[in-house]
Amino acid sequence: MVHTGGTPEPESAVSPDGYQGDVPPEAAGRLSSSAWSSGLSVNDFAACAQMGIRPVALVQGFCVMGWSWYGMGSPYLYRPAYGGAMGGAWSGMGGFRGGIPGTAGGGFGAPFAGGYQSGGYGGQGVSGGSYGRSRWGSTITSYSCPHSYVGMDHRNFGENFEQRWVSDAWQHGFDTAFARMMEEAAAAGAHGVIAVVDTVSHLIDASIREFHVYGTAVVVEGAPRPPAIWSTYLAGQRLAKLIEAGFMPASVVASMASVRVWAVCVTQALMAGGYQTGGWSAPSGEITQVSDAQMQARRLVRDHVKSSLGGDTLHGAVLGVSWSDVGEGDYQVDAVLRGTRVRRVRDADPLPAPKLTLRLS
Amino acid sequence: MTSAADGDATAGNLRDTLLTLAANGYASRSKSQKGSTSDLSIDEALVLHSIGWEPVELVCGAAAFSIPAGIWTWTQGEVVAASAAYAGAMGRAAAALQAECRAVGGHGVVGVRLDVTVERHLVNAVMVGSAVAPGGGARPPALPFLSDLSGRDFTLLRLGGWDPVGLAFGASFVNAPRRSVSVAMRQSSQNVELTNYTEALYAARESAMERMQSMASQLAGHGVVGVRVSEGSVHFARHVLRFAAWGTVVKASGRPDELGPVSVVVPLDDAALAFDVASLRGR
Numbered sequence: 001m002v003h004t005g006g007t008p009e010p011e012s013a014v015s016p017d018g019y020q021g022d023v024p025p026e027a028a029g030r031l032s033s034s035a036w037s038s039g040l041s042v043n044d045f046a047a048c049a050q051m052g053i054r055p056v057a058l059v060q061g062f063c064v065m066g067w068s069w070y071g072m073g074s075p076y077l078y079r080p081a082y083g084g085a086m087g088g089a090w091s092g093m094g095g096f097r098g099g100i101p102g103t104a105g106g107g108f109g110a111p112f113a114g115g116y117q118s119g120g121y122g123g124q125g126v127s128g129g130s131y132g133r134s135r136w137g138s139t140i141t142s143y144s145c146p147h148s149y150v151g152m153d154h155r156n157f158g159e160n161f162e163q164r165w166v167s168d169a170w171q172h173g174f175d176t177a178f179a180r181m182m183e184e185a186a187a188a189g190a191h192g193v194i195a196v197v198d199t200v201s202h203l204i205d206a207s208i209r210e211f212h213v214y215g216t217a218v219v220v221e222g223a224p225r226p227p228a229i230w231s232t233y234l235a236g237q238r239l240a241k242l243i244e245a246g247f248m249p250a251s252v253v254a255s256m257a258s259v260r261v262w263a264v265c266v267t268q269a270l271m272a273g274g275y276q277t278g279g280w281s282a283p284s285g286e287i288t289q290v291s292d293a294q295m296q297a298r299r300l301v302r303d304h305v306k307s308s309l310g311g312d313t314l315h316g317a318v319l320g321v322s323w324s325d326v327g328e329g330d331y332q333v334d335a336v337l338r339g340t341r342v343r344r345v346r347d348a349d350p351l352p353a354p355k356l357t358l359r360l361s
Numbered sequence: 362m363t364s365a366a367d368g369d370a371t372a373g374n375l376r377d378t379l380l381t382l383a384a385n386g387y388a389s390r391s392k393s394q395k396g397s398t399s400d401l402s403i404d405e406a407l408v409l410h411s412i413g414w415e416p417v418e419l420v421c422g423a424a425a426f427s428i429p430a431g432i433w434t435w436t437q438g439e440v441v442a443a444s445a446a447y448a449g450a451m452g453r454a455a456a457a458l459q460a461e462c463r464a465v466g467g468h469g470v471v472g473v474r475l476d477v478t479v480e481r482h483l484v485n486a487v488m489v490g491s492a493v494a495p496g497g498g499a500r501p502p503a504l505p506f507l508s509d510l511s512g513r514d515f516t517l518l519r520l521g522g523w524d525p526v527g528l529a530f531g532a533s534f535v536n537a538p539r540r541s542v543s544v545a546m547r548q549s550s551q552n553v554e555l556t557n558y559t560e561a562l563y564a565a566r567e568s569a570m571e572r573m574q575s576m577a578s579q580l581a582g583h584g585v586v587g588v589r590v591s592e593g594s595v596h597f598a599r600h601v602l603r604f605a606a607w608g609t610v611v612k613a614s615g616r617p618d619e620l621g622p623v624s625v626v627v628p629l630d631d632a633a634l635a636f637d638v639a640s641l642r643g644r
Contacts, residue, residue, distance in 0.1 A: 052376040191383070223383030230387070234403070240375055241403045245410070248387045273430025273482040284442060286453060287425040287483070294423030294487060295457060302398060302419060309396025311389070317400040317419050319489055337419075339398070343389045345382050357624045 023180075023187045031057050031188040039216045040195055044236025048194070051240055052221045057188040060214040061180030065173040067202075067209040069166065138162050140296050143264040143289050155329075158264025160293050162257065162300060166334075170256040173211035174198065178252065181213045182229060190217035191226050195235035196252045198338065213252075232340045233316060242315070246348030250312055254338035257300035259293045263329030271329040290331055297321065297333040305337050312343040399491045401472065405512030409471075409493060412516050417492040418465040422458025426450040426484045433481065433598040439568065440534040440601055447479065447532040447605070448572070450486035455507060455528055458488045462505040467492025469506035471515045473528065475607065481597050488528075508609040510587055517620070518586075524614040526582045530607035531572025537561040537600050558602065562592065565604035573606045582610030 023031070038045060038055035045055070138161070145156030177198070185193050196215035203210040215231065232249030234242055242249065263271065267289040274284050298321065305314055317339035324332050399406065399416035406416060426446040433440065462470050473490035493512070494501065508515060508525035518525060538557040540548070548555060577585050588608035595601040 050376075052379060220379050220383050223380050226383060227386050238403055241407065243375055243378060243382075245403065245407055248382055250387075270427035271482060274427060284427045284429040284446065286449065287427050290425035290483075290485070291423055291453065291457075294425065294485070295421065298421040298423070298489070306396050306398060309398075312396055314396065314398040314419075315406070316402060317398050319400065319419065319421075321487070323485075337398075339400075343387075345385075345387055345389060346378070355624065356620050356622075357626045360625060360627045 023183050027184060028187050031059075031184060039197075039214065040235055044195060047236035047240055048218065051243075052223075053192075053194070053218045053239075054221050055216050055218050056190055057184070057217045058214065059181050059184035059188060059190070059193060059217045060212070061177040061182070061184065063173045063176040063180070063211040064203060065169060065209045065211065067169070067207055069163075138164065140259065140300075141289075141292055143267070145265050147265065155263060155265045155268055158262050158267055158289060160289060160296055161260045161262060162296075163260050163332075166258040167256045167304070170200070170258075170336075173200070173209065174213070174254055174256075177211040177213040181215065182231070185215075185217040185229050185231075188217045189219065189225075190229055191219045191223065192229055192249070193217050193231040193252075194239060194249075196231055196233050198252070198254060200336075215252075232342075233338070234340060242342065244348065246344055246346045247313075247315070247342040248345040249315075250341045250343050252338070253305055253308060253314060253341045254336065255301055255304035255308075256334065256336045257297050257304060258335075259297040259300065259333045260326075261289055261293045261329070261331035261333075263331070264289060268329030271325070271331075293331060293333045294321075294323070297323075297335040301335040301337040305339075309341055312341050314339040315342045316340055400489070401491050401512050405472070408516045409512045412519055413496050414493050414516075415496055417467045417494050419489070420458060420461040420465060420467065420470055420492045421487065421489045422454040422456070422461060423485075423487045424450045424453035424457060425486075426453070428480075428482050428484060430482065433595075433601065435539065435598075435600045436536055437538065438536060439564070440536060440598075443479070443484075443534040443601075444532060444568070446484045447477070447486075447534075448530075450484040451475075451477065451530050451532075451607075454486040454488045458490070458507060459505050462492040462507075463501060463503075465492050466494060466501050467505055468494045468499070468501050469508065469525065471508050471510065471512050471525075473507055473509040475509065475530075477605070479595070479603070509589075509607070510609050514587070518611060519614075520619045522614055522616050522618045523611045526610040526612050527580045528607060529573045529576040529580065529582070529585050529610045530605070531569040531574075531576065532603065532605040533565040533568035533572070534595065534601050534603045535561045535565040535568070537602060561602045562604065565602050566592070569604040569606045573608070577610040580610045581612065583612045585609065586611050 036056050037058040039058045040048065040055060048055070140160045140162055142160075143158040145154070147154070147156070150156060181193065181196075193215040196213065198211070198213040201210050201212075202208065216235070230249050231252045232239060232242075233252055234249065239249070261267065267287055270284070270287045271290070298319065301319070305317075314337075317337060319335065319337050321333065321335045323334070326332055397417060398419040400419050401409070401416050409415065426449045428446045429442050432442045458470060458473070462468075470490040470492050473488050476485075476487040476489075478485045488507075490507070490509075491512075492505070493515075504527075506525045507528045509528060510518070510525065515525065538560060540557055573585065573588075585608040588606055590604070590606045592602070592604040595603055
């Protein structure tokens with residue numbers, strides 16, 4: 001679930017895993033003291049002051065998560081009773097390289113439409129949808145061997161798989177840190193939180209990930225408290241221009257998607273330069289399965305975010321993508337999309353007629 | 362492009378605006394039921410809005426191409442398979458970007474960021490940008506334009522009577538000619554020109570530029586603006602030099618130039634002492 005913004009109500013602050021959102025007593029005391037703090041630059045502070053936006057507190061939220069691609073919560077440790085999409089994952093554990101679909105992971109119930117057609121490389125199967133869906137993830141596309149060959153060293157099945165246990169963990173870390181920041185903002189009596197910054201980094205070592213969200217809680221002087229506290233990555237002049245353009249920030253939005261490539265034989269061969277140890281060769285050309293994964297990760301994360309927008313707009317989207325070659329043709333693409341959900345609150349013709357100037361430098 | 366808005370008046374209006382909006386509970390005026398995404402800055406969105414264009418959706422195109430084994434051995438001339446893989450990956454990524462733009466009803470994509478990585482057996486090309494469309498619900502063209510120029514540059518081009526047509530790119534990987542033993546020994550003890558590397562660089566440059574300009578012609582463009590170039594060695598094949606060039610193809614629209622007279626501004630705070638070539642540099 002993508003966080004959709006607003007101040008969590010006391011009931012909603014209790015997440016399904018039992019976390020009770022509480023501002024620590026020391027923090028509550030500090031937030032209610034007379035001195036305020038702010039993370040704004042002097043420029044942004046001055047611009048906000050001109051608009052009647054006054055900082056009340058630098059608010060923060062943290063969430064430290066255990067982090068493993070292959071550990072608890074991932075399908076790599078479990079053989080699911082219903083098989084389905086776990087077949088590729090199971091075969092990827094080492095014992096069933098290129099095993100027959102349906103035998104390695106407990107049985108694929110659905111036929112694989114399309115696939116790498118025998119004698120050619122170019123088709124692709126699109127499955128996903130009804131089968132293989134689980135809390136761990138789902139198959140997005142599947143690929144079959146064109147060689148009509150079965151062997152333990154030959155991958156005659158491959159798939160691109162959404163690693164939902166990864167993206168769900170990321171979302172949980174972000175949403176929890178965000179909600180804790182918003183609780184502090186509520187305790188400070190804020191109307192909104194501006195200049196939000198979020199970082200996701202390793203803490204101590206690669207098995208621990210720290211989600212840190214912070215921003216400056218503000219009030220609009222003379223205005224009533226809004227129904228929900230708004231938040232935005234913007235501040236100062238940029239925030240002024242957004243409002244001038246007729247938009248109002250609703251909430252910071254961020255989401256993540258992770259796609260794993262379980263390479264079919266042709267993908268494995270092409271990733272190694274077109275030759276395979278088993279003697280099978282493949283023509284050079286597009287590595288369709290990897291191209292698909294690159295597109296799928298970006299589309300998935302965009303869809304995750306869009307599902308929370310309603311009729312609003314994601315402004316200033318920043319799409320960060322990383323990918324890594326896992327070995328033997330396997331591949332992983334991770335995408336994070338963040339931005340400010342804004343909504344049009346008034347009709348405005350925001351820009352005076354352009355005046356062209358030529359700067360002689 | 363500057364705004365003539367008065368600072369104090371704007372701040373005062375904004376204070377009133379915020380109070381009015383807050384009194385209404387920041388009620389939405391949006392008629393759209395469909396959310397959209399955009400990676401444009403507020404400046405770019407505003408300047409596009411000033412000519413009646415709006416962002417539609419964040420779109421992407423990606424393609425991975427294989428480079429066959431064995432082609433990086435030191436032979437002569439161009440590493441044809443690598444150049445072909447680069448062209449193939451870029452072409453497929455651009456086509457995927459156009460297809461996605463068309464699917465969301467965009468007329469074109471602005472601010473396209475290219476991310477191309479070349480490894481021993483893989484070329485990975487990714488293009489990401491914001492699909493844009495003019496207001497009024499005009500029917501999108503069958504082939505949307507692509508441009509790596511910003512929303513601001515797109516606006517300037519339009520007002521100046523030019524239309525972006527698409528992205529043109531070219532790349533070439535060339536083996537440096539081998540030196541004779543005597544030449545290699547002579548050069549190793551002197552600071553002299555390594556003509557074989559210069560030759561390879563020129564050969565790669567010429568092929569890449571030719572491919573980019575041919576592509577511009579195929580797109581029926583009049584020229585390429587904002588050309589970026591990137592050249593260097595290949596870290597896993599030190600005898601190969603690479604050159605890549607890309608830019609936005611434009612053509613005259615036939616519309617009159619709407620930019621009007623230009624005010625010349627001479628800033629007196631320019632500390633630069635030399636021509637800044639950074640604008641030409643790709644990555």
